[in-house]
Amino acid sequence: MSNKLHTAPVLDKVETVQRDGPKHQASVLEKLGPGLITGAADDDPSGIATYSQAGAHFGNTMLWTLVFTYPLMAGIQIISARLGRVTGYGLAGIMRNFYAPAWLYTLVCLLLIANTINIAADISAMGNALALVLGGPRHFYAAGLGLVCCLLQVFISYNRYVRGLKWLTLSLFAYVGIVFAVPIPWPVVMKDALWPSINLGADHITMIVAIFGTTISPYLFFWQASQEVEDLNAVDADKPLRGHPEQAGLNLKRIKIDTLIGMGFSNLIAFFIMLTAAAALHQHGITDIQTSTQAAEALRPIAGRFAFVLFALGILGTGMLSIPVLAGSAAFAVAEAFGWRQGLNLNPRLGMRFYGIIVAATLIGIALGFTKLDSIKALFWSAVINGIISVPVMAMMMRMAVNPKVMGQFVISRRLRITGWLATIIMAFVVLLMFAQLVDLGTLS
Numbered sequence: 071m072s073n074k075l076h077t078a079p080v081l082d083k084v085e086t087v088q089r090d091g092p093k094h095q096a097s098v099l100e101k102l103g104p105g106l107i108t109g110a111a112d113d114d115p116s117g118i119a120t121y122s123q124a125g126a127h128f129g130n131t132m133l134w135t136l137v138f139t140y141p142l143m144a145g146i147q148i149i150s151a152r153l154g155r156v157t158g159y160g161l162a163g164i165m166r167n168f169y170a171p172a173w174l175y176t177l178v179c180l181l182l183i184a185n186t187i188n189i190a191a192d193i194s195a196m197g198n199a200l201a202l203v204l205g206g207p208r209h210f211y212a213a214g215l216g217l218v219c220c221l222l223q224v225f226i227s228y229n230r231y232v233r234g235l236k237w238l239t240l241s242l243f244a245y246v247g248i249v250f251a252v253p254i255p256w257p258v259v260m261k262d263a264l265w266p267s268i269n270l271g272a273d274h275i276t277m278i279v280a281i282f283g284t285t286i287s288p289y290l291f292f293w294q295a296s297q298e299v300e301d302l303n304a305v306d307a308d309k310p311l312r313g314h315p316e317q318a319g320l321n322l323k324r325i326k327i328d329t330l331i332g333m334g335f336s337n338l339i340a341f342f343i344m345l346t347a348a349a350a351l352h353q354h355g356i357t358d359i360q361t362s363t364q365a366a367e368a369l370r371p372i373a374g375r376f377a378f379v380l381f382a383l384g385i386l387g388t389g390m391l392s393i394p395v396l397a398g399s400a401a402f403a404v405a406e407a408f409g410w411r412q413g414l415n416l417n418p419r420l421g422m423r424f425y426g427i428i429v430a431a432t433l434i435g436i437a438l439g440f441t442k443l444d445s446i447k448a449l450f451w452s453a454v455i456n457g458i459i460s461v462p463v464m465a466m467m468m469r470m471a472v473n474p475k476v477m478g479q480f481v482i483s484r485r486l487r488i489t490g491w492l493a494t495i496i497m498a499f500v501v502l503l504m505f506a507q508l509v510d511l512g513t514l515s
Contacts, residue, residue, distance in 0.1 A: 102236070102327075102331060102332065103232065103236070103301060103328060104151060104293075104294045104297035104301065104332075105147065105151065105294065105325070105327075105328030105329035105330070105331065105332030105333070106236065106239055106328060106331060106332040107235045107236065107239065107297065107391070107395065108293055108294040108297070108329075108332055108333075108395070109147075109329075109331075109332030109333045109334070109335050109336035110238070110239040110242055110332070110335060110336060110339075110388070110391055111290070111293070111388075111391050111392040111395035111396075112284070112287065112290060112336045112340075112392075113242055113336055113339050113340055113343070113388055113392075114188070114192050114389065114391075114392030114393075114396070115192045115195035115196065115199075115362045115388060115389050115392070116188055116191045116192055116195070116284070116362075116452075117284045117285075117340065118195075118384070118385060118388065119195070119359070119360070119361050119362040119449075120280050120284045121281070121340050121343040121344040121347070122343060122344070122346075122347045122351075122359050122362060122364075123277070123280075123347075123359050124277050124280075124281060124344050124347070125343070125344035125345060125346065125347025125348035125349075125351065125352060126347045126348070126351040126352050126356055126357050126358070126359040126365070126368075127273075127277070127352070127357045127358070127359070128274070128277060128348075128352070129262075129348045129352040129353070130258060130259055130263070130345070130348050131262055131266065131267065131269070131274075132277060132278070132281065132344060133259065133262050133263040133266075133341060133344060133345065133348075134262065134263055134264070134266035134268075135278060135282070135285075136263075136281070136285070136337045136341045136344065137263055137264065137337075137341075139285045139286065139337065140333060140334060140337045141489060142286065142493035142496060143285055143333045143336070143337070143493070144329055144330050144333040145486060145489030145490050145492075145493055146286065146467070146489075146490055146493045146494075147290065147291070147294055147329050147332075147333055148325060148326060148330075148486065149467055149471050149486060149490050150290075150291040150292075150467060151294050151295060151298050151325045151328075151329055152322070152471065152477075152480065152482065153295050153467065153470060153471060153476070153477075154295035154296060154298035154299045154302075155298040155299075155302065155310070155311055155321055155322075155325060156310060156311045156476075156477050156480045157312055157476060157477070158299060158302060158310030158312075159295075159299065159406070160292065160295050160296035160299055160402050160403070160406045160412075161291060161292050161295045161296070161403070161406075161463070161467065162174065162178055162402065162403040162405075162406035162407045164470055164476060165177075165407070165466060165470075166406060166407055166409065168470065169466065174407050175407060175408075177403075177459055177462065177463060178400075178403040178407045179404075180458060180459050181288060181289060181399070181403050181459055182400045182403070182427070182431065183455060184288075184289070184455040184456050184459070185289055185396045185397065185399065185400040185431060186400070186431045186434050186438075187438075187448050187449065187451065187452040187455075188289075188396050188449070188452055189216075189393055189396050189397060189431055189432060189434075189435030190434070190435040190436075190438035190439060190443070190445070190448065191445045191449050191452075192389045192392055192393055192396070192435075193213075193215065193216040193389065193393065193435050193436055193439055194208075194438075194439045194445055195361060195362050195363055195385055195389060196212060196215045196216075196385060196386050196389035196390070197210075197211040197212025197215065197439065198212075198363040199362070199363050199366060199382040199383070199385040199386050199389075200215070200382075200386060202363060202367065202378075202382050203379060203382050203383065209439060209440060212436065212439050213436050213439070215389065215390070216393065216432055216433075216435060216436040217432075217436070218390075219390060219393040219397075220397070220428065220429055220432040220433070222234070222394070223394045223397065223414065223425075223428055224418055224425050224428065224429065225418065227415070228300060228304060228413075228414040228415040229304065231394075231414060232297075235391055235394065238387055238390055238391040239335070239391065240387075241383070241384055241386070241388060241390075241391070242335070242339045242384065242387070242388060244380040244381065244383055244384035244387070245339050245342045245346065245380075245381070245384050246339070246342050247380050248342070248369075248373065248377045248380050248381055249342050249345060249346055249349075251350075251374060251376055251377040251380075252346060252349045252350045252372070252377070253349065254345065254349050255349075263341070272507065272510075275503055275507065276507060278500070278503075279500050279503055279504045279507070280453065282497065282500045283453045283456055283457060283460075283500070283504070285336070285337065286460065286493065286497055287456055287460065288459045288460045288463050289395070289396060289399040289456075290395075291463060291467065292399040292400075292402055292403045293395050293398060293399035294329075296398075296399065296402040296412075298325070300413060300414060300415065303413060303415065304415060311478075311480055312477065312478040312480065313478075315478075315479060315480075318480065322480075346373075346377075346381075347359065347365060350368075350369055350372045350373045350377070351365070351368055351369070351372070354372055356368050356372075360446055361445070361446070362385050363382070363385065366378055366381040366382045366385065393432065393435075396431070397427070397428045397431045397432050398414070398428060400427060400428075400431055401424050401425070401427035401428045401431070404427050405423065405424045405427065408423075410423045411423075412424040453504075454504070454508070457500075457504050457505075458501075460501070461494060461497050461498045461501055464490070464493065464494040465494055467490070468487070468490050468491055468494060471486075471487075471490065472487060
């Protein structure tokens with residue numbers, strides 16, 4: 071680690087938005103920002119597929135994983151948000167000042183590859199979902215929806231864009247509504263969620279690894295830290311907390327509330343998706359679900375058209391939310407690593423390289439949908455790449471968050487240190503399990 075942050079900012083504040091006073095009164099929805107959007111984006115169509123697979127194949131027996139991962143997920147995301155708000159840099163921007171460039175470039179390139187694969191899978195799922203509801207060409211729908219996501223991110227102002235993302239989080243309530251269309255044995259559900267009987271069979275371990283990898287993903291760390299910086303740069307009166315400790319009280323409290331609610335919302339929706347698959351599919355002998363759209367199709371004859379349409383539209387809404395987060399987090403990471411101008415408030419002419427990453431990742435994702443790419447295998451390798459990235463990134467975050475040269479007086483508390491390192495150690499164990507299984511299966515031989 072080097073000794074200090076560079077004084078030249080990695081982030082250029084090109085456009086700012088004036089608000090009434092340095093501490094304007096905000097509505098509840100306005101206070102919920104990076105944490106809520108990050109949490110909701112975690113339930114993307116690929117994540118929906120994972121949770122549907124878990125519920126369909128194992129019934130209620132995997133519900134405990136979503137209770138268990140919540141404090142770990144919330145803790146590590148609070149740390150990423152604090153790093154951004156305290157320093158005024160995104161994660162890659164801080165790492166650029168403290169770690170070897172080759173190491174950072176490798177991490178962000180792997181992140182870009184993994185995110186692009188996820189974008190391809192999510193765009194394909196959106197096209198399939200819309201085709202299920204309306205009929206028509208799924209590739210045409212997928213390409214159109216992908217282009218809309220891309221254009222909105224490039225040409226819509228940051229404040230309007232974020233408001234739109236917040237409203238899109240409401241689409242996840244579709245999965246709450248579906249639960250009421252199927253009979254649920256609630257006492258059994260609560261027992262399985264809070265007092266699990268853990269099976270260490272190979273198929274159970276594989277699913278546990280998949281769920282952990284879906285809920286705690288590196289792109290979420292980069293996105294939330296960068297969004298804290300974006301929000302900071304959008305208001306003239308707001309400054310990085312390291313140099314302006316008088317702004318710390320309300321902002322650190324907001325980060326905590328925003329992230330706890332956002333991650334709670336994320337895992338609650340995942341819980342309902344898994345529960346729906348368990349009650350509607352597993353109980354009727356349907357245990358082999360590979361994609362989110364297969365889950366929607368399987369619901370139709372069992373739970374009715376209402377549940378089917380809600381599930382399919384939920385895929386559409388979550389895709390519209392998650393694709394900008396996947397593309398945006400990759401763009402922020404690459405731009406910060408190479409010291410480029412970045413920010414969703416940038417004029418496209420001034421941020422050509424930053425927006426170029428967003429456009430390239432999205433267009434490649436669209437193009438992959440027209441190939442014979444096996445989306446299941448692609449997501450498998452995306453999970454492998456994310457596993458390679460997640461543990462070193464989490465360890466680097468923890469080192470930076472306790473370093474006074476990075477955080478000044480705002481080094482994280484003992485409780486957050488314990489939670490963060492526990493999350494890092496558990497993820498390391500999960501990744502080792504994943505690689506052990508790959509070796510056993512001969513995938514890496």
